[in-house]
Amino acid sequence: MPRTIALLMAGIVGCYGLNWFLSEFIEVVYVDYLNLIGLSIILAVGLNVVNGLTGQFSIGHAGFMAVGAFVGALASILFTYGEIAAGPLEHAGLAQFLLCLLFSGVAAGVLGVVVGAPALRLRGDYLAIATLGFGEITRILLTAQDSLGGPTGLKRIPKMPLLPGASGWDGGTSVFWIYLFVFVVIVLAVRLQRSTFGRALIAIRENELAAETMGVPSARMKVVAFVFGAFFAGIAGALYAHYQHSVRPDDFTAVRSIEVIVMLVLGGLGSVTGAVAGAVVVTLLPQLLRPIEEALGIDGLSMVVYALLLVTMMVFRPQGIFGQRELSLKLLRRLIPGRRKESP
Amino acid sequence: MTNPVLDLADVNVFYGAVHALRGVSLRVDEGEVVTLIGGNGAGKTTTLAAVCGLLRPKSGKVTFRGGDVAGMQTHKLVAQGLVMAPEGRGIFPNLTVEENLKLGAYTRSDKAGIAADLKRGFELFPRLAERRRQRGGTLSGGEQQMLSIARALMARPNVLLLDEPSLGLAPLVTQAIFATIDQINKEGVTILLVEQNANIALKHSHRAYVLETGEIQFSGPSAELRNDPRVKAAYLGEG
Ligand SMILES: Nc1ncnc2c1ncn2[C@@H]1O[C@H](COP(=O)(O)OP(=O)(O)O)[C@@H](O)[C@H]1O
Ligand SMILES: [Mg+2]
Secondary structure, X not given: OHHHHHHHHHHHHHHHHHHHHHHHHOOHHHHHHHHHHHHHHHHHHHHHHHHHHOOOOOOOHHHHHHHHHHHHXXXXXXXXXXXXXXXXXXXXXXXXXXXXXXXXXXXXHHHHHHHHHHHOOOOHHHHHHHHHHHHHHHHHHHHOOHHHOHHHOEOOOOEOOXXXXXXXXXXXXXXXXXXXXXXXXXXXXXXXXXXXXXXHHHHHHHOXXXXXXXXXXXXXXXXHHHHHHHHHHHHHHHHHHHHHOOEOHHHHOXXXXXXXXXXXXXXXXXXXXXXXXXXXXXXXXXXXXXXXXXXXXXXXXXXXXXXXXXHHHHHHOOOOOOOOOOOOHXXXXXXXXXXXXXXX | OOOEEEEEEEEEEEEOOEEEEEEEEEEEEOOOEEEEEOOOOOOXXXXXXXXXOOOOOOEEEEEEOOEEOOOOOHHHHHHHOEEEEOOOOOOOOOOEHXXXXXXXXXXXXXXXXXXXXXXXXXXXXXXXXXXXXXXXXXXXXXXXXXXXXXXXXXXXXXXXXXXOOOOOOOHHHHHHHHHHHHHHHHOOOEEEEEEOOHHHHHHOOOEEEEEEOOEEEEEEEHHHHOOOHHHHHHHOOOO
């Protein structure tokens, strides 16, 4: 427990430092990329617990993000302004903001149980179709919800809370908040993976029937894994809403869900490091390609490149960049030459 | 008379419209090795699945240590000491031998006991000790079978259910595995052994049941059944 608190403190200090450094020295566009990467990492690392570790093929992740985004946005608007109305943007209060994130995570998590408990009884293609359907139904229901702004969604979502001493681009603290949750989800995912519980999830992936015969209650555990992913997708949604100051149902189409899958497949299903690497690549790719797209006048080049990238990976490295391996100090030491003790 | 530790009474199982088990009754007494033999598709795996909670019988009773357990969840039964080593070994290919074994103790929390049993497992199967950090998927068929049995033992079973341990193994490897099964039984574990290989199963068991198309045809002491003309004709390849 003291170790956990120390780790969390280190995370807070580190993210604060990162936020300060970027706001002082780096241009806002690059910070924007970084934030989008951060949000992708939260989504990918969360979904990796479901699709990578537990081996379930869920492709409705955007649905949970949407729920988190709208719940968090609505709560934050009501906390900060008392009503949905036009006006200048304000910062959310710290306690209110944290409460909004909690609401978002819990709402998405509860929905994770509601969707996961029946859907996870299905296998393979059927689970994929059910989760895809869930994501699309969520989006369509949100679009039809006039009280939430219908297709144009919610606007004037408060900014993330101010931090003492933070300045720079309009007192921006988004890097701090987004990367704090990047840090939290990575720490939790790594711990989970190394725990007995995590091994049991892998066992379900490798051979569900055998896992059952070991006394692993697989139905229940799959739901727990699913809820973990949903919870953090909800948090990512709320962060996204506060970061963009507006959300529309169409921000959460099936394409967004598929992007997260591409991140995992690219990085290596089952590896936290892989999920992070995949999130970086897939988020940056469209940005890097945009100048080329504009120069050549071809729209949607990034989609073509995704497809090529995936096909190339499938042919040459089907296990993804990292496979199931993790970047660890041990691996780094092995990669750095010299000073290696030869075994006799 | 000894205690029946496991007792099936008139168990019926359906897969949709397929009547897979037709009124199966059998009992396993404390300390015995009982074998259930029968051809492919006879319903042997289904019987074990009904015993260990992987499927719920339509009717009939499954009694384990005096309590009715029909349809009880598998993880509860494992915690009570009814443990199966599944057909086809069920190894987790990307986990190491040691990780596979530790998963066998999933329902336990006594760390010292688990460590002791891990050591015991490696003594029972020295081949596994040599390969403890190797991934399960890289083991040979025989080694995987050893791992499957050793892993089931990690749950400290009172009754061990074995589903075709000889499947796909060379005769010498099968011999070695059955010698270890004898030893496990001598150390106090009751065993219900499912086999297609009637020859070896009858040599390594006290009593036997013969299952055909979901029905128990006959039963008796294994030593007697080995000389039974019906068994000889149908299962031992002798005329
Ligand atoms: N999941 C299933 N769905 C439908 N029928 C099944 C299923 N599993 C087994 N069966 C049928 O039940 C019968 C018994 O199968 P099984 O118990 O696996 O036999 P054994 O283990 O003796 O080879 C077979 O006819 C098989 O085709
Ligand atoms: Mg079978």
